[in-house]
Amino acid sequence: MLALDAAAYASPWRRRHPAEKALLALGLLGCALLLPPWPGAALVGVTAAVALLGPAALPPRLLARAARTPLLFILTGSVPMLVAVSGPTSVRWAPDGVATAGATAGRAAAALLCLLLFAATTPLADVLPRLHRIGVPTAVTEVAALIYRMLFLLLDSVHAVRQAQAARLGYRTWASTYRSLAGQAGAVFLRAFSLARRLEEGLALRGYTGSLAVRTEVRRPSAAFLATTVLLLAALVLATRMLVVTG
Template identity: 70%
Template sequence: MFALDVAAHTGPWRLRHPGEKALLALGLLGCAVILPTWPGAALAGSAAALLLVGPARVPVPVLLRAARMPALFIATSALPLLVSVHSPTRLGWNPAGVGVAVTTTGRAAAALLCLLLFSATTPLSDVLPRLVRLGVPSAVTEVAALTYRMLFLLVDSVRAVREAQAARLGYRTWRTTYRSLAGQAGAIFVRAFTRARRLEEGLAVRGYTGSLAVQVEVRRLSPPFVVATVALLTAIVTLTVLSGGRWR
């Protein structure tokens, strides 16, 4: 299981209703996307970060590990905004792009923190069954659940195959490394295909009719949590409006 999933299953917000956490995280996400970068998106991102390391008690190393690749994508996406193309073979510095790059990077970073606030506190197994009650087709949620489950199986398979290859000195040289990677891809494909076929046969034997019956644990909404969330979102919007942030 990934570290982010472990944090979601073991954190203090594990037993809270997913709707509460969705209201908080998606509300902050809306502020980060709609409000001006300064101070609206900055306030939303800061609030999400403080909630993650504070009440949610998500370990900082887990957050850094989960945000590593998205942050790299954000940084590389902002670099083209800093250059201008004068000719097919000539690039130059674009002073006007600095502000756009900073605005885009800040808004994207704030949105990333808001999404991490939800994913690091809410297991997917709590969300998918409740989406059916909101009108999402059961086929969509079941495919998502099966894909989520198969992802862990594939990761375990990759780890097992890689350890077996390393024990046989499969990564000693560049030539053996390329050969091992090619064999690893073939082995993982065969394992994934076999597991998928066995899963299909198992569902057919158990009389699968198009939907899986899942028992959903009853959880009550916490009025204080909802009120505090609305107050936080209102405060962010109010401070942004009073500060006269530029809407761009």
């Protein structure tokens, strides 16, 4: 299982309605994008981190592991903003480079924490069956649900094939590495089509008519949680405005 999905299943917020978590995480994401990076994105980032480590009880080590690679991308991606080029040989430090890079990195880091707040508390299996309520065609949500179910089996196959190849010195040279990678992709392709064929046969035997509807637990969003979220978002916007005005 993927670490974020496993964390979502283990989260104390697992039983909360996805709409509650979507309002909180996407509301914070909207604030991170639309408010000034300083102090808006900083406040949003701290709020998302507190929610993740506090009520959502995400282990700090897992948060660090999940955020490590995207943060590395964000930081290294800010480097080109530090320089200005006016010709093939004319490169200088950009006058506002540090401010632009800092603002972009800050905004992106805060937005990343908001994304993690949703991803680490809401299993995709809870989200996909509800997507048709916001206008996504049923055929697309069902294909997405099938992808979700199959990809874990395929990832297991990739790991198993890789281990077997490594045990047989399949990654010793460049040529053998390419052959092994092609073998992995080929094995996954065959496994994917074999899964599809077996599903097809199994469903046909059960009178498949084209619908893959699954039962979703009937839950009502908590009015208290939604109201608290709206108040929190309003407070963040007000606090940012006040800090901007007072300089």
